[in-house]
Amino acid sequence: MLNEKIAKLINEQINKEFYSGYLYLDFANYYADEGLDGFAHWYEIQAMEERDHAMMMRRYLIDNGIRVTFDAIDKPDKVFKGLSDPLEAGFEHEKYVTSLINNIYSEAFSLKDFKTMQFLDWFIKEQGEEEKNAEDMVKKMQLFGHDAKGLYALNQELSARVYTPSASGPAM
Numbered sequence: 001m002l003n004e005k006i007a008k009l010i011n012e013q014i015n016k017e018f019y020s021g022y023l024y025l026d027f028a029n030y031y032a033d034e035g036l037d038g039f040a041h042w043y044e045i046q047a048m049e050e051r052d053h054a055m056m057m058r059r060y061l062i063d064n065g066i067r068v069t070f071d072a073i074d075k076p077d078k079v080f081k082g083l084s085d086p087l088e089a090g091f092e093h094e095k096y097v098t099s100l101i102n103n104i105y106s107e108a109f110s111l112k113d114f115k116t117m118q119f120l121d122w123f124i125k126e127q128g129e130e131e132k133n134a135e136d137m138v139k140k141m142q143l144f145g146h147d148a149k150g151l152y153a154l155n156q157e158l159s160a161r162v163y164t165p166s167a168s169g170p171a172m
């Protein structure tokens, strides 16, 4: 049986992961509206990955005898003034998510909950990758996004992203 506090934190994180998916779909809506279908596609896939993260956490709780409960998912309310804004917001959001995962990890560490630490190892690595991806997007946009050709090429590059289910993660 999991410690009550750990179970609560992971249950809350499920909501945050679904929110992340909702947020990234909102980014996709913005880019679709701007005619940048490659950017929209990239964030649609990101949203699917976020759902996978939520489902992995849900499964972990269920497999440990915890009754999962759902809260309302917040409305994405970011206002974008330019094409770089979602990319920068995405980078900030991933840093925030990393801090949340680190917080759960640190609680698990202090409770000597080695099972949860092992479960979270996948997420620690994933956050490292997601922060890097988000930062790369910001940098590429700064470098190439300011003329039509560069933006076109970037849009093409992002349209090639392929969805890979996070099934290699734990507890699936």
Ligand code: FEO
Residues within 6 Å of the ligand: 017, 020, 049, 050, 053, 094, 097, 127, 130
């Ligand atoms: Fe589920 Fe983008 O972290």
